[in-house]
Amino acid sequence: MWNQGSLRAQRLRAAYLFMLPGMTFFLIFYLYPLIQALQISLYEWSIMPGQDSRFVGAANYLRALRDPIFWISMRNTVLYTAVTVPGQMILAMLVALALHAIPRWRVLFRTLYYLPVITSWVVAALLFKFLFHSQSGLINYLLVDVLHLSDHYIPWLQNPETALVAIMTLGIWKGIGWSMVIFLAALQDIPLELYEAAALDGAGRWGQFRYITLPMMRPTVIFVLVMLVIGGFNVFLPVYLMTGGAPMHRTETLLTYMYNEAFNFLDFGYGAALSYMLAILIFLLSFIQIKLLRRPMEL
Amino acid sequence: MCQPKASAFRIGISWMLLALLAAACAPAATPTPGPSPTPVVMERVVTPTPTPKGPVTITFWHAYNPEETKVFNEQVLPAFHQKFPNIRIEAQQVPYDEFRRKLLTSIAGGTAPDVIRSDIIWVPELAAMGALEALDMIMPDFNAYKEKVFPGPLSTNLWQGHYYGLPLDTNTRLLMWNKEMYAAAGIAEPPKTIDEFLRVCERIKALGRDKYCFADGGTYGWAVLPWIWSFGGDLTDPEMKTASGYVNGPDTVAAYEFLKGMLDKGYLHPGILGGGVDTAGGFARDEIANLLEGPWMPAIFAAQYPQKQIQWALMPAGKGGSVSVVGGEDIVLFKQSRNKEAALEFIRFMLSPEAQLMMARAGQVPVRTDVIEQAVQAQPYFALFFEQLKTARARLPHPNWPKIEDLLTSTGQAILRGEKGAKEALDELAPKIDALLKQQ
Numbered sequence: 240m241w242n243q244g245s246l247r248a249q250r251l252r253a254a255y256l257f258m259l260p261g262m263t264f265f266l267i268f269y270l271y272p273l274i275q276a277l278q279i280s281l282y283e284w285s286i287m288p289g290q291d292s293r294f295v296g297a298a299n300y301l302r303a304l305r306d307p308i309f310w311i312s313m314r315n316t317v318l319y320t321a322v323t324v325p326g327q328m329i330l331a332m333l334v335a336l337a338l339h340a341i342p343r344w345r346v347l348f349r350t351l352y353y354l355p356v357i358t359s360w361v362v363a364a365l366l367f368k369f370l371f372h373s374q375s376g377l378i379n380y381l382l383v384d385v386l387h388l389s390d391h392y393i394p395w396l397q398n399p400e401t402a403l404v405a406i407m408t409l410g411i412w413k414g415i416g417w418s419m420v421i422f423l424a425a426l427q428d429i430p431l432e433l434y435e436a437a438a439l440d441g442a443g444r445w446g447q448f449r450y451i452t453l454p455m456m457r458p459t460v461i462f463v464l465v466m467l468v469i470g471g472f473n474v475f476l477p478v479y480l481m482t483g484g485a486p487m488h489r490t491e492t493l494l495t496y497m498y499n500e501a502f503n504f505l506d507f508g509y510g511a512a513l514s515y516m517l518a519i520l521i522f523l524l525s526f527i528q529i530k531l532l533r534r535p536m537e538l
Numbered sequence: 539m540c541q542p543k544a545s546a547f548r549i550g551i552s553w554m555l556l557a558l559l560a561a562a563c564a565p566a567a568t569p570t571p572g573p574s575p576t577p578v579v580m581e582r583v584v585t586p587t588p589t590p591k592g593p594v595t596i597t598f599w600h601a602y603n604p605e606e607t608k609v610f611n612e613q614v615l616p617a618f619h620q621k622f623p624n625i626r627i628e629a630q631q632v633p634y635d636e637f638r639r640k641l642l643t644s645i646a647g648g649t650a651p652d653v654i655r656s657d658i659i660w661v662p663e664l665a666a667m668g669a670l671e672a673l674d675m676i677m678p679d680f681n682a683y684k685e686k687v688f689p690g691p692l693s694t695n696l697w698q699g700h701y702y703g704l705p706l707d708t709n710t711r712l713l714m715w716n717k718e719m720y721a722a723a724g725i726a727e728p729p730k731t732i733d734e735f736l737r738v739c740e741r742i743k744a745l746g747r748d749k750y751c752f753a754d755g756g757t758y759g760w761a762v763l764p765w766i767w768s769f770g771g772d773l774t775d776p777e778m779k780t781a782s783g784y785v786n787g788p789d790t791v792a793a794y795e796f797l798k799g800m801l802d803k804g805y806l807h808p809g810i811l812g813g814g815v816d817t818a819g820g821f822a823r824d825e826i827a828n829l830l831e832g833p834w835m836p837a838i839f840a841a842q843y844p845q846k847q848i849q850w851a852l853m854p855a856g857k858g859g860s861v862s863v864v865g866g867e868d869i870v871l872f873k874q875s876r877n878k879e880a881a882l883e884f885i886r887f888m889l890s891p892e893a894q895l896m897m898a899r900a901g902q903v904p905v906r907t908d909v910i911e912q913a914v915q916a917q918p919y920f921a922l923f924f925e926q927l928k929t930a931r932a933r934l935p936h937p938n939w940p941k942i943e944d945l946l947t948s949t950g951q952a953i954l955r956g957e958k959g960a961k962e963a964l965d966e967l968a969p970k971i972d973a974l975l976k977q978q
Contacts, residue, residue: 286646287668373813396813486812486955487948502639504941505667 280511292508299512309513312491315478316517319407319492320471326411327467328460331418336448338419339426349423353416363413364480371395371405371481399489402482406490409477414470418463425459426452461532465525472521493517594877595626596884599641600655600867601634602900605837609900617896618887625880638940645669645874652875653884655706655867658694659933664870665697666937671871672700677882680704683889687905694932695868703870704889707902710862710930711764711830712922713851719745719827728851732768732796735828735854739805742827752800753807753817753826757950759933759943761810762797763863764830767931769793770858773946774975778936781971785946786964789857794953794960801954811954822846832865833923834901850922862930866905938974945970 280299282292303309334352338345355363370377373394382388395401433451442450453460475494478484484491484499491499493513501510602610615627630651632640638660644650650669664670673695674680683704684692691705715728723742729735739751754761766772771790774781784790800806807826809815818835820826822843830853839848853862869885871878887893891912894904898913903923914920934942949967952958958966 286642288646288648290668368814373808394808394811394813397808397811482812487951502643504944505642 276511276514279507280515282508284507284511286505286507295508299509300516302509303513303516308488308491308496311489312493312496315403315490316472316474316492316494318403319410319474320468322407323410323414323474324464324467324471326407327414327418328463330411331415331463332422334415334419335422335426336452338423349420352419355413356416358413360413360476361480363409364477367405367409367477368396368481373397396482397486399486402490406477406481409481410471410474413477414467418467421459421463422456425456429455458533461528464532465528468524468528469521472517472524593624593626594880595628596653596875596877596881597651598627598629598653598655598884599632599637599651600629601632601637601657602655603834603838605841606834606897606900606902607631609896613896614888614893617892618884621887622880622883625877625883627884645872648874650872650874652877652881653869653871656703656870658691658705658864658866658868659935659939661695661703661868661870662697662935663937663940665700665702669872669874670702671873671875671878672702673704673871673885674701676871676878677885679886683886686908687889688907688927690864690927690932691866691868691905694864694866694935695870697935703868704885705905706867706869706888707897708864708866708905708927709832709834709903710864710923710926711760711832711853712862712926713853714821714829714831714835715849715851716821716824716827717847717849719749719824722824723827728849729854730852732854732856736805738827739800739803743804747804748825750807750820750826751805752828753815753820754810754830755815755817756810756812756947757954758947759939760863760865761830762793762946762950763931763933764853764861765797766790766793767861767863768853768856768858769796770856773934773942774971778934778975781975782968784968785971786961786968791960791964793856794950794964797950798954798956798960811951818842830862832901833903833917833920836917836919837899837901850919852922852926859929860926862926864927864930864932866903936975938977942971942974945974
């Protein structure tokens with residue numbers, strides 16, 4: 240009795256000790272700033288050390304609702320997510336299926352498709368900026384001089400609509416590899432017997448994909464979907480690096496707008512309020528996705 | 539896709555917020571000196587250790603271009619280090635576009651540099667924020683320098699009755715015209731008026747579809763103000779109390795309609811709408827006939843396009859005369875600096891005739907009245923800049939200028955893209971600027 244209790248206590252202590260570094264890190268670098276940001280969002284925050292900040296309650300949040308640029312960045316963020324998430328998932332699935340089917344060189348191709356993921360955003364964005372340059376870009380060269388699809392150079396990054404196309408293309412290109420690797424792993428986990436049985440029952444390739452592959456990969460697909468939606472709403476670097484929100488803040492997304500307000504105009508209160516609105520939105524979306532899509536037996 | 543980067547960014551933000559908090563909680567800012575002329579401030583700075591005994595390091599941020607940086611690193615710094623072996627200047631070149639943001643972040647985190655070469659338009663904001671030392675309070679020999687520099691550039695350091703810095707260099711934009719393109723179009727002389735400028739443009743355009751009369755990088759204040767002022771328009775009343783009736787006045791509207799017309803006729807390079815335009819390269823390749831440029835250009839052309847000659851002329855005059863925009867930099871000292879005496883020595887050195895003339899070689903127009911003659915002898919083209927500076931004006935020295943300029947830039951884009959008429963767009967802009975002028 241005495242021994243058992245001591246052992247339990249010892250184990251518990253060890254467990255807490257193991258958790259301590261992680262928890263400390265979490266408390267200092269996540270929870271504390273999170274609470275601090277909530278506080279900042281309720282103030283007209285002064286960035287100078289030692290100067291007073293004025294409490295304004297929900298004013299920063301209400302300001303966002305009346306701010307046309309906030310709604311533009313909201314629209315762009317939703318649009319970016321709605322386009323790049325399916326774009327990445329469909330292309331990644333196709334690549335994964337192709338790689339799964341080929342008998343050799345799989346590792347080589349997997350590495351090649353994964354390369355954009357580990358490429359720095361700065362490098363990739365600069366590359367795309369050159370590709371989409373109005374006068375000397377490769378895209379315009381192909382469209383006008385080689386394929387003759389257009390009779391004039393398209394000023395891609397000058398107009399908000401075409402700039403968003405360029406930004407989303409970058410987002411999709413850079414993300415395919417990440418989903419592909421996860422899909423490929425899931426594909427390799429599906430027992431071959433299922434396909435054999437289906438083939439015996441007369442199922443074609445599409446039938447096998449529709450009734451075996453997809454259902455077996457459902458948890459993986461949902462995981463990738465939830466992660467990509469979170470990532471899509473957090474889009475920052477491609478926009479910041481390619482247009483910086485220009486022209487006229489029409490390519491602004493929630494995070495770039497937040498960054499601009501906080502770090503360019505020093506409106507940290509408003510910036511923090513924008514971040515909180517984004518965080519609440521992502522939380523709700525992820526919650527709904529998981530509630531709607533996951534079946535009880537899945538995690 | 540975005541996960542690793544996005545969370546890295548979040549950690550970055552968290553760090554930033556934490557740094558903010560740490561700084562806010564730190565007891566460093568105990569007395570809150572403020573800009574009021576209290577003797578406490580004098581005591582606090584002037585009494586401790588007059589000249590540093592051990593070696594001290596002063597951090598100095600600047601946004602000198604590569605040519606200027608070269609002269610600064612190879613001539614100015616060694617001369618200073620030789621004179622003050624106990625003071626090491628740790629100079630950091632920060633790209634202009636990043637400068638203000640990086641600076642503000644470091645101020646918030648309590649790690650501001652000691653001294654910076656600040657764009658003149660940042661000084662009111664930094665002073666209003668309480669980040670700068672008032673040099674007229676802590677520099678016993680401030681008046682000796684004040685008397686030696688041009689009053690215009692000096693005034694950019696004035697905020698609520700105190701001088702928060704000293705001018706370091708000054709500049710303005712002149713018409714930089716392309717002699718070869720002018721010759722091809724059969725024009726001998728640069729335009730003196732905006733009407734003549736339009737006639738030049740007509741003939742330049744006749745040279746070809748891809749030949750442009752003029753180019754600029756965007757619709758920000760630095761780009762559009764020379765046109766607005768030369769047309770006789772303005773952003774606000776002289777006291778910076780109201781924009782209504784000024785930014786939407788008939789002359790400002792006319793200036794924007796002029797730019798829109800230039801763009802529509804193909805005189806103005808579409809790069810003004812964004813997406814990046816290599817103005818200097820286009821000029822060197824004889825694709826662009828005119829630019830509004832500053833005194834740093836000859837050094838840049840000498841290094842990058844040695845074949846191409848540059849010609850200068852005054853800003854074409856309109857109803858308001860020939861009015862260009864004043865640029866330039868001030869040298870300012872931060873309250874957070876821990877070695878203010880050494881920092882002041884560096885500031886004094888940067889304003890010495892010796893350093894001013896060294897930097898003049900890289901195209902930095904000196905601010906000391908007593909070195910002008912020598913500088914013009916070495917750089918004859920400086921003379922026309924001094925001529926233009928007589929009528930040139932500064933962008934609004936208001937702490938809210940960054941926000942005002944953001945609105946101005948967007949409005950200019952809406953007009954040039956034909957989304958709104960100039961009058962309509964500027965009528966919408968005026969009350970927004972009015973509101974920003976009232977703050978502070």
